Amino acid sequence: MTPLRVWDLPTRIFHWLFALAFAVAWTLGGEDDWLGWHSYFGYLAGGLIVFRLFWGFFGEELSLFRSFPIDPAGALRYLKNLPTNSGQHYLGHNPAGALAIYALLALGLATAVSGMALLGADKHLGPLAGLVASDWEDALEEVHEFCANAMLLVVFGHLAGVIAGSLLHRENLPRAMVTGFKPADISPQTPQPARLRAGVAAALLLAIAVFTANHDFSGGCDDNPMACENDEQAEGEEEARDHDRRHGKRKGRHDDD
Ligand code: HEM
Numbered sequence: 602m603t604p605l606r607v608w609d610l611p612t613r614i615f616h617w618l619f620a621l622a623f624a625v626a627w628t629l630g631g632e633d634d635w636l637g638w639h640s641y642f643g644y645l646a647g648g649l650i651v652f653r654l655f656w657g658f659f660g661e662e663l664s665l666f667r668s669f670p671i672d673p674a675g676a677l678r679y680l681k682n683l684p685t686n687s688g689q690h691y692l693g694h695n696p697a698g699a700l701a702i703y704a705l706l707a708l709g710l711a712t713a714v715s716g717m718a719l720l721g722a723d724k725h726l727g728p729l730a731g732l733v734a735s736d737w738e739d740a741l742e743e744v745h746e747f748c749a750n751a752m753l754l755v756v757f758g759h760l761a762g763v764i765a766g767s768l769l770h771r772e773n774l775p776r777a778m779v780t781g782f783k784p785a786d787i788s789p790q791t792p793q794p795a796r797l798r799a800g801v802a803a804a805l806l807l808a809i810a811v812f813t814a815n816h817d818f819s820g821g822c823d824d825n826p827m828a829c830e831n832d833e834q835a836e837g838e839e840e841a842r843d844h845d846r847r848h849g850k851r852k853g854r855h856d857d858d
């Protein structure tokens with residue numbers, strides 16, 4: 602069997618950075634002391650998804666969205682045939698894997714955006730500071746936590762699928778995601794490595810990663826004066842509310858007297 606190149610370099614870099622970003626963001630989520638790093642890796646995940654959406658239209662053959670369409674009936678059929686290994690063998694993503702991939706991209710985007718909104722509402726930091734009212738904090742926290750946990754569930758499904766597919770089809774799928782090659786006993790159209798395009802995309806991907814890692818999105822006043830203004834404004838409002846509360850209480854007591 603001749604090894605056939607299935608996953609281009611940008612898709613492989615995307616995959617492993619995305620898995621890393623998710624794992625770190627999830628692990629550090631909810632730890633106040635680690636919020637800076639949590640946000641970094643969350644932004645990285647979001648940036649990578651934006652890249653993957655682009656690569657789904659301009660990438661190499663098997664990375665294109667049209668190569669793995671959303672097909673719930675096909676996914677059911679694939680899963681039904683999986684135990685007996687009697688179904689079609691796919692060189693690219695199978696229809697069940699494809700559903701998991703779209704779910705991961707959609708949930709990942711929702712998690713990153715709700716995280717940014719939460720950071721704005723709760724800490725008055727980040728690009729959405731000043732655009733999201735503090736009253737939304739509780740609802741955003743629920744949405745962010747729900748999306749992150751739903752994503753974790755899909756990741757478990759994804760891993761189960763990768764293990765089952767590897768064992769039943771006797772092929773090492775994780776290795777293919779590292780090397781880009783699969784031993785091919787199927788005869789698809791051979792994807793032509795478009796080296797220039799792959800190089801440009803890999804550079805773009807790395808640029809997103811480096812930019813995300815170096816930019817202090819949730820940083821201090823120098824980086825985001827808007828956030829500080831909002832912070833000061835919010836603190837002022839909070840103090841005023843405290844004052845009103847105290848004043849209101851005293852007044853209430855007077856009224857009772
Ligand atoms: C050790 C852990 C992991 C392994 C071994 C692994 C392995 C794989 C493999 C083998 C594929 C290709 C599936 C196929 O042949 O159709 C794949 C695709 C994919 N995986 Fe993972 N995965 C891991 C963790 C993750 C995590 C944590 C995420 C997301 C948070 C993730 C998201 C994806 C996505 C989005 C794709 C589609 C790749 C693309 O076309 O862009 N994976 N993974």
Ligand code: HEM
Binds near residue numbers: 630713717719723749
């Ligand atoms: C894939 C990306 C992300 C994942 C998987 C993720 C996951 C989580 C998890 C599991 C929590 C804990 C929820 C809880 O127990 O209450 C959390 C909290 C939080 N996340 Fe994310 N998150 C991501 C992206 C982001 C981004 C991009 C930001 C902001 C820029 C962000 C900001 C926050 C904030 C402000 C909290 C609340 C922290 C606290 O109050 O202790 N997240 N996240």
